Amino acid sequence: MAAWEANVRKVIPYTPGEQPNRADIIKLNTNENxxxxxxxxxxxxxxxxxxxLRKYPDPTAGALVSALSERYxxxxxxxxxxxxxxxxxxxSFLTFFNAxxxxxxxxxxxxFYDVWAGLFHIPxxxxxxxxxxxxxxxxxxxxxxxxxxxxxxxxxxxxKELAQLERIIAANSDVIVIVDEAYIDFGxxxxxxxxxxYENLLVVQTFSKSRSLAGMRIGYAFGNEKLIKYLNDAKYSxxxxxxxxxxxxxxxxxVRDEAYFQETVGKVIATREWTKRELQxxxxxxxxxxxxxxxxxxxxxxxxxxxxxxxxxGIYVRYFxxxxxxxxxxxxxxxxxxxxxxxxxxxxxxxxxx
Ligand code: PMP
Numbered sequence: 400m401a402a403w404e405a406n407v408r409k410v411i412p413y414t415p416g417e418q419p420n421r422a423d424i425i426k427l428n429t430n431e432n433x434x435x436x437x438x439x440x441x442x443x444x445x446x447x448x449x450x451x452l453r454k455y456p457d458p459t460a461g462a463l464v465s466a467l468s469e470r471y472x473x474x475x476x477x478x479x480x481x482x483x484x485x486x487x488x489x490x491s492f493l494t495f496f497n498a499x500x501x502x503x504x505x506x507x508x509x510x511f512y513d514v515w516a517g518l519f520h521i522p523x524x525x526x527x528x529x530x531x532x533x534x535x536x537x538x539x540x541x542x543x544x545x546x547x548x549x550x551x552x553x554x555x556x557x558x559k560e561l562a563q564l565e566r567i568i569a570a571n572s573d574v575i576v577i578v579d580e581a582y583i584d585f586g587x588x589x590x591x592x593x594x595x596x597y598e599n600l601l602v603v604q605t606f607s608k609s610r611s612l613a614g615m616r617i618g619y620a621f622g623n624e625k626l627i628k629y630l631n632d633a634k635y636s637x638x639x640x641x642x643x644x645x646x647x648x649x650x651x652x653x654v655r656d657e658a659y660f661q662e663t664v665g666k667v668i669a670t671r672e673w674t675k676r677e678l679q680x681x682x683x684x685x686x687x688x689x690x691x692x693x694x695x696x697x698x699x700x701x702x703x704x705x706x707x708x709x710x711x712x713g714i715y716v717r718y719f720x721x722x723x724x725x726x727x728x729x730x731x732x733x734x735x736x737x738x739x740x741x742x743x744x745x746x747x748x749x750x751x752x753x
Pocket of ligand 1: 482483484485486509549552553579581604605606607613616617618
Protein backbone atom coordinates (compact mmCIF):
# COMPACT_ATOMS: atom_id res chain seq x y z
CA MET A 400 0.00 0.00 0.00
CA ALA A 401 1.42 3.42 -0.94
CA ALA A 402 2.04 5.74 2.02
CA TRP A 403 -0.63 8.18 0.85
CA GLU A 404 -3.24 5.46 0.95
CA ALA A 405 -3.07 5.30 4.75
CA ASN A 406 -4.99 8.58 4.90
CA VAL A 407 -7.53 7.89 2.19
CA ARG A 408 -11.10 7.94 3.48
CA LYS A 409 -11.97 4.36 2.68
CA VAL A 410 -15.50 3.04 2.46
CA ILE A 411 -17.26 -0.10 1.36
CA PRO A 412 -19.86 1.41 -0.97
CA TYR A 413 -23.56 0.66 -1.17
CA THR A 414 -24.48 -1.81 -3.94
CA PRO A 415 -27.53 -0.61 -5.86
CA GLY A 416 -29.90 -3.10 -7.51
CA GLU A 417 -29.18 -4.06 -11.11
CA GLN A 418 -30.46 -1.72 -13.83
CA PRO A 419 -30.19 -3.96 -16.90
CA ASN A 420 -30.27 -2.11 -20.17
CA ARG A 421 -33.00 -4.30 -21.64
CA ALA A 422 -36.66 -3.60 -22.32
CA ASP A 423 -37.71 -7.25 -22.54
CA ILE A 424 -37.52 -8.07 -18.84
CA ILE A 425 -39.96 -7.89 -15.96
CA LYS A 426 -38.14 -5.63 -13.54
CA LEU A 427 -39.17 -6.24 -9.94
CA ASN A 428 -35.79 -5.67 -8.30
CA THR A 429 -35.53 -2.02 -7.24
CA ASN A 430 -38.98 -1.08 -5.90
CA GLU A 431 -39.77 1.29 -8.73
CA ASN A 432 -43.37 2.21 -9.49
CA UNK A 433 -44.63 0.36 -12.59
CA UNK A 434 -46.79 3.31 -13.66
CA UNK A 435 -45.55 6.48 -15.37
CA UNK A 436 -45.30 9.75 -13.43
CA UNK A 437 -48.25 12.18 -13.42
CA UNK A 438 -49.07 13.51 -16.92
CA UNK A 439 -48.01 17.05 -15.93
CA UNK A 440 -44.44 15.80 -15.55
CA UNK A 441 -44.19 14.92 -19.26
CA UNK A 442 -45.67 18.32 -20.16
CA UNK A 443 -42.82 20.06 -18.31
CA UNK A 444 -40.33 18.35 -20.62
CA UNK A 445 -42.35 19.15 -23.75
CA UNK A 446 -42.72 22.82 -22.88
CA UNK A 447 -39.25 23.39 -21.45
CA UNK A 448 -37.39 26.31 -22.99
CA UNK A 449 -33.72 25.35 -22.78
CA UNK A 450 -32.92 29.03 -22.23
CA UNK A 451 -33.69 28.46 -18.54
CA LEU A 452 -30.79 26.00 -18.36
CA ARG A 453 -28.31 28.82 -18.97
CA LYS A 454 -28.92 30.03 -15.42
CA TYR A 455 -28.29 28.30 -12.12
CA PRO A 456 -31.32 26.71 -10.52
CA ASP A 457 -33.07 28.24 -7.53
CA PRO A 458 -30.83 27.04 -4.65
CA THR A 459 -33.84 26.85 -2.32
CA ALA A 460 -35.91 24.80 -4.82
CA GLY A 461 -38.61 27.23 -3.68
CA ALA A 462 -41.37 26.13 -6.09
CA LEU A 463 -41.05 22.52 -4.92
CA VAL A 464 -40.92 23.45 -1.24
CA SER A 465 -44.03 25.57 -1.74
CA ALA A 466 -45.91 22.73 -3.51
CA LEU A 467 -44.97 20.31 -0.72
CA SER A 468 -46.00 22.88 1.88
CA GLU A 469 -49.44 23.14 0.31
CA ARG A 470 -49.92 19.38 -0.09
CA TYR A 471 -48.80 18.42 3.40
CA UNK A 472 -50.04 21.56 5.24
CA UNK A 473 -46.52 22.08 6.57
CA UNK A 474 -44.82 25.50 6.86
CA UNK A 475 -42.07 25.97 4.27
CA UNK A 476 -39.51 26.49 7.06
CA UNK A 477 -40.14 22.89 8.07
CA UNK A 478 -39.30 21.35 4.70
CA UNK A 479 -35.91 20.33 3.32
CA UNK A 480 -35.50 18.95 -0.23
CA UNK A 481 -32.68 17.01 -1.86
CA UNK A 482 -31.52 14.79 -4.69
CA UNK A 483 -33.51 11.70 -3.74
CA UNK A 484 -34.03 10.69 -0.14
CA UNK A 485 -30.53 9.17 -0.27
CA UNK A 486 -29.17 12.72 -0.46
CA UNK A 487 -31.54 13.92 2.28
CA UNK A 488 -30.59 10.98 4.53
CA UNK A 489 -26.85 11.37 3.90
CA UNK A 490 -27.10 15.09 4.72
CA SER A 491 -29.07 14.24 7.86
CA PHE A 492 -26.47 11.71 9.02
CA LEU A 493 -23.75 14.31 8.45
CA THR A 494 -25.66 17.05 10.26
CA PHE A 495 -27.24 15.26 13.22
CA PHE A 496 -25.14 12.19 14.02
CA ASN A 497 -22.09 13.73 15.60
CA ALA A 498 -21.93 12.17 19.09
CA UNK A 499 -19.54 9.66 20.66
CA UNK A 500 -22.41 7.29 21.51
CA UNK A 501 -23.49 4.95 18.70
CA UNK A 502 -26.38 5.65 16.37
CA UNK A 503 -28.95 2.85 16.49
CA UNK A 504 -30.69 1.16 13.57
CA UNK A 505 -32.01 -2.36 12.84
CA UNK A 506 -29.64 -5.16 11.78
CA UNK A 507 -31.87 -5.93 8.81
CA UNK A 508 -32.65 -2.63 7.16
CA UNK A 509 -31.78 -0.26 4.32
CA UNK A 510 -28.20 -1.16 3.55
CA PHE A 511 -27.12 2.43 2.98
CA TYR A 512 -27.23 3.35 6.69
CA ASP A 513 -24.02 1.57 7.67
CA VAL A 514 -22.33 2.93 4.52
CA TRP A 515 -23.04 6.56 5.48
CA ALA A 516 -22.01 5.83 9.06
CA GLY A 517 -18.74 4.43 7.69
CA LEU A 518 -18.19 7.36 5.34
CA PHE A 519 -18.74 9.97 8.05
CA HIS A 520 -17.00 7.97 10.82
CA ILE A 521 -20.19 7.78 12.88
CA PRO A 522 -20.21 5.00 15.49
CA UNK A 523 -23.29 2.77 15.18
CA UNK A 524 -24.86 -0.29 16.74
CA UNK A 525 -27.33 -2.53 14.94
CA UNK A 526 -30.36 -3.73 16.91
CA UNK A 527 -31.53 -7.20 15.84
CA UNK A 528 -35.05 -7.59 14.51
CA UNK A 529 -36.97 -10.32 16.35
CA UNK A 530 -37.66 -13.74 14.81
CA UNK A 531 -40.70 -12.30 12.98
CA UNK A 532 -38.53 -9.55 11.49
CA UNK A 533 -40.10 -6.93 13.75
CA UNK A 534 -38.31 -3.96 15.31
CA UNK A 535 -38.10 -4.38 19.12
CA UNK A 536 -39.08 -1.06 20.72
CA UNK A 537 -37.10 -1.65 23.95
CA UNK A 538 -33.83 -1.87 21.98
CA UNK A 539 -34.17 1.84 21.19
CA UNK A 540 -34.87 3.07 24.72
CA UNK A 541 -31.25 3.50 25.77
CA UNK A 542 -28.61 6.24 25.59
CA UNK A 543 -27.38 6.65 22.00
CA UNK A 544 -26.10 9.17 19.46
CA UNK A 545 -29.28 9.13 17.36
CA UNK A 546 -31.70 6.71 15.73
CA UNK A 547 -32.76 5.92 12.18
CA UNK A 548 -35.70 3.64 11.53
CA UNK A 549 -37.37 3.01 8.19
CA UNK A 550 -41.12 2.66 8.38
CA UNK A 551 -42.16 0.42 6.70
CA UNK A 552 -38.80 -1.28 7.09
CA UNK A 553 -36.78 -2.35 4.07
CA UNK A 554 -36.30 -5.00 2.83
CA UNK A 555 -38.95 -6.63 5.05
CA UNK A 556 -41.85 -4.31 4.14
CA UNK A 557 -43.16 -4.57 7.71
CA UNK A 558 -44.73 -1.54 9.36
CA LYS A 559 -43.91 -0.51 12.92
CA GLU A 560 -46.94 0.73 14.82
CA LEU A 561 -46.84 4.53 15.13
CA ALA A 562 -47.54 4.41 18.89
CA GLN A 563 -44.36 2.33 19.33
CA LEU A 564 -42.33 4.72 17.20
CA GLU A 565 -43.68 7.57 19.32
CA ARG A 566 -42.38 5.82 22.45
CA ILE A 567 -38.93 5.70 20.83
CA ILE A 568 -39.06 9.36 19.76
CA ALA A 569 -40.28 10.50 23.19
CA ALA A 570 -37.64 8.49 25.07
CA ASN A 571 -34.83 9.96 22.95
CA SER A 572 -35.44 13.68 23.22
CA ASP A 573 -31.66 14.29 23.57
CA VAL A 574 -30.89 13.01 20.09
CA ILE A 575 -32.39 13.15 16.60
CA VAL A 576 -34.69 10.34 15.52
CA ILE A 577 -35.00 9.93 11.75
CA VAL A 578 -38.01 8.03 10.43
CA ASP A 579 -37.31 7.01 6.83
CA GLU A 580 -40.74 6.84 5.17
CA ALA A 581 -39.66 5.90 1.63
CA TYR A 582 -42.60 3.46 1.41
CA ILE A 583 -45.19 5.11 3.68
CA ASP A 584 -47.69 5.99 0.95
CA PHE A 585 -48.49 2.32 0.29
CA GLY A 586 -50.66 1.97 3.38
CA UNK A 587 -48.57 2.85 6.43
CA UNK A 588 -49.34 5.50 9.05
CA UNK A 589 -46.98 8.47 8.74
CA UNK A 590 -45.12 10.03 11.67
CA UNK A 591 -45.52 13.48 10.10
CA UNK A 592 -48.30 14.40 12.52
CA UNK A 593 -45.88 13.95 15.45
CA UNK A 594 -43.55 16.68 14.21
CA UNK A 595 -45.37 19.48 16.03
CA UNK A 596 -44.92 17.59 19.32
CA TYR A 597 -41.33 16.36 19.04
CA GLU A 598 -38.56 18.72 17.99
CA ASN A 599 -36.11 15.79 17.71
CA LEU A 600 -38.11 14.08 14.94
CA LEU A 601 -37.16 14.20 11.25
CA VAL A 602 -39.41 12.41 8.74
CA VAL A 603 -37.87 11.64 5.34
CA GLN A 604 -39.90 10.77 2.22
CA THR A 605 -39.27 10.37 -1.51
CA PHE A 606 -40.76 10.83 -4.99
CA SER A 607 -39.05 7.63 -6.16
CA LYS A 608 -41.76 5.12 -5.21
CA SER A 609 -45.29 6.47 -4.83
CA ARG A 610 -44.74 9.32 -7.32
CA SER A 611 -42.96 7.25 -10.00
CA LEU A 612 -39.95 9.57 -10.23
CA ALA A 613 -36.96 7.45 -9.21
CA GLY A 614 -35.10 8.71 -12.29
CA MET A 615 -35.47 12.39 -11.37
CA ARG A 616 -34.04 12.00 -7.82
CA ILE A 617 -36.30 13.95 -5.45
CA GLY A 618 -36.44 13.46 -1.71
CA TYR A 619 -37.59 15.65 1.17
CA ALA A 620 -37.72 15.88 4.93
CA PHE A 621 -40.19 17.39 7.39
CA GLY A 622 -39.08 18.51 10.81
CA ASN A 623 -38.92 21.27 13.35
CA GLU A 624 -37.78 24.62 11.92
CA LYS A 625 -34.47 24.36 13.80
CA LEU A 626 -33.67 20.95 12.31
CA ILE A 627 -34.38 22.19 8.79
CA LYS A 628 -32.18 25.26 9.35
CA TYR A 629 -29.30 23.01 10.48
CA LEU A 630 -29.82 20.76 7.46
CA ASN A 631 -29.78 23.72 5.07
CA ASP A 632 -26.64 25.10 6.72
CA ALA A 633 -24.88 21.78 6.04
CA LYS A 634 -26.25 21.64 2.48
CA TYR A 635 -25.08 25.18 1.66
CA SER A 636 -21.64 24.27 3.02
CA UNK A 637 -21.43 21.40 0.56
CA UNK A 638 -23.25 22.22 -2.69
CA UNK A 639 -25.84 24.99 -2.99
CA UNK A 640 -27.39 23.79 -6.25
CA UNK A 641 -28.28 20.22 -5.48
CA UNK A 642 -31.56 20.14 -7.39
CA UNK A 643 -31.68 21.12 -11.05
CA UNK A 644 -34.24 23.37 -12.75
CA UNK A 645 -35.99 20.59 -14.70
CA UNK A 646 -36.31 18.33 -11.67
CA UNK A 647 -37.80 21.10 -9.54
CA UNK A 648 -40.45 21.85 -12.19
CA UNK A 649 -41.32 18.17 -12.59
CA UNK A 650 -41.52 17.65 -8.85
CA UNK A 651 -44.07 20.46 -8.58
CA UNK A 652 -46.31 18.79 -11.18
CA UNK A 653 -46.05 15.42 -9.45
CA VAL A 654 -47.09 16.85 -6.06
CA ARG A 655 -50.00 18.84 -7.49
CA ASP A 656 -51.69 15.88 -9.18
CA GLU A 657 -53.29 14.37 -6.10
CA ALA A 658 -55.90 12.37 -8.06
CA TYR A 659 -53.23 10.62 -10.14
CA PHE A 660 -51.16 9.93 -7.02
CA GLN A 661 -54.12 8.33 -5.25
CA GLU A 662 -55.01 6.30 -8.32
CA THR A 663 -51.53 4.81 -8.89
CA VAL A 664 -50.88 4.13 -5.21
CA GLY A 665 -54.29 2.44 -5.02
CA LYS A 666 -53.44 0.24 -8.00
CA VAL A 667 -50.09 -0.82 -6.51
CA ILE A 668 -51.77 -1.68 -3.18
CA ALA A 669 -54.50 -3.75 -4.89
CA THR A 670 -51.88 -5.65 -6.92
CA ARG A 671 -49.80 -6.22 -3.79
CA GLU A 672 -52.75 -7.73 -1.94
CA TRP A 673 -53.48 -10.05 -4.89
CA THR A 674 -49.80 -11.07 -5.04
CA LYS A 675 -49.79 -11.81 -1.30
CA ARG A 676 -52.71 -14.19 -1.69
CA GLU A 677 -51.07 -15.95 -4.65
CA LEU A 678 -47.68 -16.29 -2.94
CA GLN A 679 -49.42 -17.70 0.12
CA UNK A 680 -51.24 -20.22 -2.02
CA UNK A 681 -47.86 -21.36 -3.37
CA UNK A 682 -46.48 -21.87 0.14
CA UNK A 683 -44.37 -18.71 0.45
CA UNK A 684 -44.04 -17.02 3.82
CA UNK A 685 -43.45 -13.29 4.29
CA UNK A 686 -43.91 -10.47 6.78
CA UNK A 687 -47.13 -8.57 6.08
CA UNK A 688 -46.06 -5.82 3.68
CA UNK A 689 -47.27 -2.22 3.81
CA UNK A 690 -44.84 -1.23 1.05
CA UNK A 691 -44.53 -1.72 -2.72
CA UNK A 692 -42.62 -4.98 -2.32
CA UNK A 693 -42.95 -8.37 -0.61
CA UNK A 694 -40.07 -10.12 1.18
CA UNK A 695 -40.80 -13.77 0.61
CA UNK A 696 -39.25 -17.12 1.42
CA UNK A 697 -40.26 -20.65 0.44
CA UNK A 698 -39.74 -23.53 2.88
CA UNK A 699 -38.77 -25.96 0.10
CA UNK A 700 -36.97 -23.87 -2.52
CA UNK A 701 -33.81 -21.93 -1.65
CA UNK A 702 -34.19 -18.24 -2.51
CA UNK A 703 -30.92 -18.13 -4.45
CA UNK A 704 -32.11 -20.95 -6.70
CA UNK A 705 -35.44 -19.20 -7.29
CA UNK A 706 -33.66 -15.92 -7.93
CA UNK A 707 -31.48 -17.51 -10.63
CA UNK A 708 -34.41 -19.36 -12.20
CA UNK A 709 -36.51 -16.19 -12.34
CA UNK A 710 -33.63 -14.26 -13.88
CA UNK A 711 -33.25 -16.93 -16.58
CA UNK A 712 -36.89 -16.31 -17.33
CA GLY A 713 -36.28 -12.53 -17.59
CA ILE A 714 -37.94 -11.77 -14.24
CA TYR A 715 -35.60 -9.73 -12.05
CA VAL A 716 -36.15 -9.69 -8.27
CA ARG A 717 -33.66 -8.78 -5.51
CA TYR A 718 -31.63 -11.29 -3.57
CA PHE A 719 -29.36 -10.37 -0.63
CA UNK A 720 -26.58 -12.85 0.22
CA UNK A 721 -26.54 -11.67 3.84
CA UNK A 722 -26.92 -13.42 7.20
CA UNK A 723 -30.56 -14.03 8.28
CA UNK A 724 -32.03 -12.93 4.93
CA UNK A 725 -30.23 -15.14 2.42
CA UNK A 726 -33.29 -17.32 1.95
CA UNK A 727 -35.58 -14.44 0.98
CA UNK A 728 -36.48 -12.68 -2.24
CA UNK A 729 -37.55 -9.05 -2.30
CA UNK A 730 -40.18 -8.78 -4.99
CA UNK A 731 -41.29 -5.30 -6.08
CA UNK A 732 -44.92 -4.87 -7.06
CA UNK A 733 -45.29 -4.37 -10.80
CA UNK A 734 -48.39 -4.13 -12.97
CA UNK A 735 -51.09 -6.81 -12.76
CA UNK A 736 -49.72 -8.38 -15.96
CA UNK A 737 -46.18 -8.49 -14.59
CA UNK A 738 -47.27 -10.07 -11.33
CA UNK A 739 -49.41 -12.59 -13.19
CA UNK A 740 -46.34 -13.60 -15.22
CA UNK A 741 -44.32 -13.97 -12.00
CA UNK A 742 -47.00 -16.11 -10.37
CA UNK A 743 -47.45 -18.22 -13.52
CA UNK A 744 -43.73 -19.00 -13.49
CA UNK A 745 -43.71 -19.78 -9.75
CA UNK A 746 -46.83 -21.90 -10.17
CA UNK A 747 -44.88 -24.09 -12.60
CA UNK A 748 -41.76 -24.06 -10.46
CA UNK A 749 -43.13 -24.79 -6.99
CA UNK A 750 -46.75 -25.54 -7.80
CA UNK A 751 -46.70 -29.33 -7.76
CA UNK A 752 -44.71 -29.40 -4.56
CA UNK A 753 -46.80 -27.30 -2.19
N1 PMP B 1 -34.85 4.66 2.12
C1 PMP B 1 -35.18 3.40 1.86
C2 PMP B 1 -35.65 2.55 2.99
C3 PMP B 1 -35.08 2.88 0.56
O1 PMP B 1 -35.38 1.60 0.31
C4 PMP B 1 -34.65 3.72 -0.49
C5 PMP B 1 -34.57 3.19 -1.90
N2 PMP B 1 -33.37 2.64 -2.29
C6 PMP B 1 -34.28 5.03 -0.17
C7 PMP B 1 -34.41 5.47 1.14
C8 PMP B 1 -33.71 5.97 -1.18
O2 PMP B 1 -34.58 6.28 -2.21
P1 PMP B 1 -34.37 7.57 -3.11
O3 PMP B 1 -32.95 8.06 -2.93
O4 PMP B 1 -34.64 7.10 -4.49
O5 PMP B 1 -35.36 8.57 -2.62
